[in-house]
Amino acid sequence: MTTTTIDEAPFIEPSTTAKRNYINDEYGVMSWLLTRDHKRIAILYMISVTALFFVGGFFAFMMRLELLTPEGDLFTSDTYNKFFTLHGIVMIFFFLIPAIPAVLGNFILPIMLGAKDLAFPRINLLSWYIYMIGAIFGIYVIVTGGVDTGWTFYTPFSTQYSNTHVFATTMGAFITGFSSILTGLNFIVTVHRMRAPGLTWFRLPLFVWSMYATSVVMLLATPVLAITLALLMIERVLSVGIFDPALGGDPLLYQHLFWFYSHPAVYIMILPGMAVISELVAAFTRKKIFGYKFVAFSSLAIAFLGFLVWAHHMFVAGISVYSALVFSFLTMFVAVPSAIKVFNWTATMYKASVSWQTPMLYVLGFIGLFTIGGVTGLFLAALGVDVHVHDSYFVVAHFHYIMVGGTVMAYLGGIHYWWPKITGRMYPEWWARLSALLVFVGFNLTFFPQFLVGYVGMPRRYHAYAPEFQVLNVLSTAGATVLAAGYLLPMIYLAWSLKFGRRAGVNPWGAVGLEWATSSPPPKENFHETPVVTWDAYDYPAFLKAMKETQNV
Amino acid sequence: MAQSHHTTDHSDHVGHAPAHHEASLTAYFVVFFALMVFTVLTVAASRVNLGVWNTPLALAIAVTKAVMVILWFMHVIHSPRMTWIVIISSFLWLGVMFVLIFSDYLTRAFNIF
Ligand SMILES: [Cu+2]
Numbered sequence: 001m002t003t004t005t006i007d008e009a010p011f012i013e014p015s016t017t018a019k020r021n022y023i024n025d026e027y028g029v030m031s032w033l034l035t036r037d038h039k040r041i042a043i044l045y046m047i048s049v050t051a052l053f054f055v056g057g058f059f060a061f062m063m064r065l066e067l068l069t070p071e072g073d074l075f076t077s078d079t080y081n082k083f084f085t086l087h088g089i090v091m092i093f094f095f096l097i098p099a100i101p102a103v104l105g106n107f108i109l110p111i112m113l114g115a116k117d118l119a120f121p122r123i124n125l126l127s128w129y130i131y132m133i134g135a136i137f138g139i140y141v142i143v144t145g146g147v148d149t150g151w152t153f154y155t156p157f158s159t160q161y162s163n164t165h166v167f168a169t170t171m172g173a174f175i176t177g178f179s180s181i182l183t184g185l186n187f188i189v190t191v192h193r194m195r196a197p198g199l200t201w202f203r204l205p206l207f208v209w210s211m212y213a214t215s216v217v218m219l220l221a222t223p224v225l226a227i228t229l230a231l232l233m234i235e236r237v238l239s240v241g242i243f244d245p246a247l248g249g250d251p252l253l254y255q256h257l258f259w260f261y262s263h264p265a266v267y268i269m270i271l272p273g274m275a276v277i278s279e280l281v282a283a284f285t286r287k288k289i290f291g292y293k294f295v296a297f298s299s300l301a302i303a304f305l306g307f308l309v310w311a312h313h314m315f316v317a318g319i320s321v322y323s324a325l326v327f328s329f330l331t332m333f334v335a336v337p338s339a340i341k342v343f344n345w346t347a348t349m350y351k352a353s354v355s356w357q358t359p360m361l362y363v364l365g366f367i368g369l370f371t372i373g374g375v376t377g378l379f380l381a382a383l384g385v386d387v388h389v390h391d392s393y394f395v396v397a398h399f400h401y402i403m404v405g406g407t408v409m410a411y412l413g414g415i416h417y418w419w420p421k422i423t424g425r426m427y428p429e430w431w432a433r434l435s436a437l438l439v440f441v442g443f444n445l446t447f448f449p450q451f452l453v454g455y456v457g458m459p460r461r462y463h464a465y466a467p468e469f470q471v472l473n474v475l476s477t478a479g480a481t482v483l484a485a486g487y488l489l490p491m492i493y494l495a496w497s498l499k500f501g502r503r504a505g506v507n508p509w510g511a512v513g514l515e516w517a518t519s520s521p522p523p524k525e526n527f528h529e530t531p532v533v534t535w536d537a538y539d540y541p542a543f544l545k546a547m548k549e550t551q552n553v
Numbered sequence: 554m555a556q557s558h559h560t561t562d563h564s565d566h567v568g569h570a571p572a573h574h575e576a577s578l579t580a581y582f583v584v585f586f587a588l589m590v591f592t593v594l595t596v597a598a599s600r601v602n603l604g605v606w607n608t609p610l611a612l613a614i615a616v617t618k619a620v621m622v623i624l625w626f627m628h629v630i631h632s633p634r635m636t637w638i639v640i641i642s643s644f645l646w647l648g649v650m651f652v653l654i655f656s657d658y659l660t661r662a663f664n665i666f
Contacts, residue, residue: 320660
């Protein structure tokens with residue numbers, strides 16, 4: 001292994017930000033709103049998803065406040081229904097799905113490929129506008145009285161009975177879906193067509209492999225959501241019998257179609273997280289990822305297998321016993337490629353000289369929490385256990401371990417890792433470590449009690465509960481407070497770092513990858529000359545040698 | 554392996570098959586005529602009661618028409634292999650959806666326990 005440490009890493013040029021870069025290339029609001037630069041679009045996305053993350057977080061916090069006491073004393077049950085619905089919709093459709101691909105993927109993917117931009121820059125901007133139109137529908141619903149169907153919009157409640165804003169909400173989700181279709185399309189074409197000379201498929205960073213797999217899922221699954229929500233709107237508005245048995249429809253058909261998208265959507269959320277983690281592990285262990293090809297292909301395997309398991313959400317909904325067995329069996333398979341990744345990351349860390357900067361703390365958090373989330377996922381995939389804990393807090397805890405413990409941890413880790421590249425400034429390490437610690441402790445305190453309280457029978461989606469569940473709920477609410485502090489802290493110190501942070505050089509981590517071969521922040525066209533790739537992914541000696549020879553590709 | 558296409562290299566962009574590969578006008582008219590024939594056939598078939606074969610026949614006609622539209626009107630027959638892969642995998646996914654949904658609907662009557 002190479003012995004280079006962060007301190008003696010080459011090409012730290014403190015003056016790089018003085019040059020023209022994508023931020024100071026043009027000025028004015030319109031230069032941002034009409035930009036076709038993938039880096040600026042990533043910033044637009046970053047601002048939007050962060051705003052919606054805190055909107056979704058607000059609803060979560062309100063729920064935790066209500067659940068502090070067993071009585072339903074803070075809100076009516078109707079309000080509580082709206083809060084958990086809006087929490088789910090905002091977090092899933094407007095934060096988790098776009099967060100890593102549209103922010104980090106948009107910014108980093110073309111640079112990793114040595115390209116000047118994505119294949120379709122205008123479509124990239126269009127995808128942000130489509131996202132914003134969807135988000136405006138979401139905000140409209142929040143402001144005008146909410147929606148109470150749960151984020152899954154199950155029929156017949158959503159089509160026949162709910163008198164809240166079902167139409168506007170599903171319209172918002174429908175519209176936002178197209179922004180992720182366009183992002184996926186853009187990424188796929190870019191990876192196929194715009195790799196730098198010498199950058200063969202098996203030299204690609206694992207981030208690219210995982211993002212590619214994500215894009216395939218986005219492209220193949222999201223249209224099904226669009227169709228499903230369109231059918232729902234048609235039935236609700238025009239009373240055409242599709243899902244309503246009274247009109248000759250089938251309510252389980254809705255669930256089949258919805259989960260055909262929404263289980264793969266879990267992989268739209270977690271695969272980009274895995275993409276980030278692979279980069280972070282390689283950077284902070286200063287090693288090649290153990291079993292590169294296995295990790296690369298496991299992303300594609302997850303993308304494929306993710307389509308074969310959706311009815312595990314419907315075990316108690318009335319599907320046939322035979323079908324439930326098939327889906328239970330198939331669900332077990334998804335664990336294999338996920339486990340390959342976890343084992344390979346861990347194996348990479350073995351005997352490495354690990355540096356413990358903030359992104360690496362998030363990596364450790366991710367691996368631990370994702371593993372807990374994944375293993376409890378297997379509990380739920382087992383038919384008998386699922387019948388017992390279905391619709392309990394056990395399920396809530398499980399998917400928060402995947403989505404918050406997995407995706408949000410990876411997103412934060414990635415934001416810290418690429419922050420110097422994006423802004424040209426270092427974040428304050430001490431504060432960042434503190435916030436990573438708060439997030440980890442707060443997260444576990446919030447969600448671990450939910451496993452316990454769910455297992456002993458507390459159902460989800462109620463604003464009042466039996467008094468014996470109170471202790472665990474108080475712990476959970478206390479944890480949510482810590483977690484909130486952990487999420488708010490980066491807002492402050494990252495904003496602070498924009499002006500006062502230490503200037504980052506070209507390669508502040510001494511990591512391997514084309515994004516560390518251009519200045520921080522990168523110039524508008526990413527590279528002044530098209531880079532030629534002569535090294536394998538994460539090959540430290542070869543990369544450093546190439547950098548020395550070409551002096552800043 | 555080492556394909557090195559870069560931003561500036563648009564000479565062989567995906568989906569822009571060179572002009573001499575495009576279907577001739579005659580082909581479009583032939584396909585259009587065939588589609589019309591199949592439409593008439595759909596109407597005709599709906600007037601004959603074939604029992605259980607009603608739906609399969611209607612679907613067979615519809616699929617044939619769809620394939621013609623995809624191959625000629627959407628230029629797939631003259632497209633690069635990558636386009637074929639994309640289209641075939643899309644239909645494969647549709648197949649996955651149908652097969653697994655029917656693993657529920659068609660087995661509701663099974664009594665395995
Ligand atoms: Cu699932």
